Amino acid sequence: MESAKIKLYVGADFVSAFAMSTFVALKEKQLSFELVTLDLKARENYQPGYRDLSLTCKIPTLVHQGFALSESSAIAEYLDEIAPQPQKLFPLDTRQRARARQLQAWLRSDLLIIRKERPADLIYFGKKDTPLSDDALAAVDRLFFVADRLLKGGADHLFGDWSIADTDLAIMLNRLLANGDHVPARLAAYVRRQWDRDSVRAWMDIERTAPAVN
Known part of the structure; x- marks a missing residue:
């Protein structure tokens, strides 16, 4: 495939968990791509040009040979289809692949309270000096239960070999860990292993400007 034609649109602050997931996926695939940034605070993602490209006005958006997604x-599923090698993003086993997709969907839909009270920018810019609400604590309990159940026996990865679901789970857990909230030692070690991947390090090495304090 002609990877040079890939563009990845992300927020200019480089803090979106979803942008990070796609960036990691591209790096794991060893595909070259151009990063295009949008000022989300200025609502550049709602301008007609980007709206017409992305359809949903959301980031990230990947553009490959005229196809925008x-x-x-x-995007991760698309990349696995167009570039099967060198690294699969999803498990080869049908049921494990389905479980990975289930986990991704759940992380994006059922834990909104954690994302609200522990936004991803904490990973880059420091702690939030507010305790978790009762609803958030209940969501954290669900998160720990799922993570503990899937990471059986202290496994390094969710499904034997690494998958993009590992990055997504580690990001959610790291919202808590980076803030100093309690995370079981085994899950904290899992996050550190995921954060040691070259693809994740490449994302973390991007220069960021801390938001102004009001």
């Missing part, structure tokens, strides 16, 4: 999980 948003939603990070859909």
Whole structure:
């Protein structure tokens, strides 16, 4: 495939968990791509040019040979189809692949309260000095239950070999870990292993400007 034609549109602050997931997927595929940034605070993602490209006005959006696609999980599936090697993003086993997709969908839909009270920018810019609400604590309990059940026996990865679902789960857990909230030691070690991947390090090495304090 002609990877030089890939563009990835992300927020200019480089803090979106979904943008990170897609960036990691491209790096794992060893595909070259151009990063295009949008000022989300200025609502550049709602301008007609980007709206017409992305359809949903969301980031990230990937453009490959004239085809534009948003939603990070859909992008990962697309990349696995067009570039099967060198690294698969999803498990080869049918049921494990289905479970990975289930986990991705759940992380994006059922844990909104965690994303609200522990936004991803905490990973880059420091702690939030507010305790978790009762609803958020209940969501955290569900998160720990699922993670513990899927990471059986202290496994390094969810499904034997690494998958993009590992990055997505680690990001959610790291919202808590980076803030100093309690995370079980085994899950904290899992996050550190995921954060040691070259693809994740490449994302973390991007220069960011901390938001102004009001």
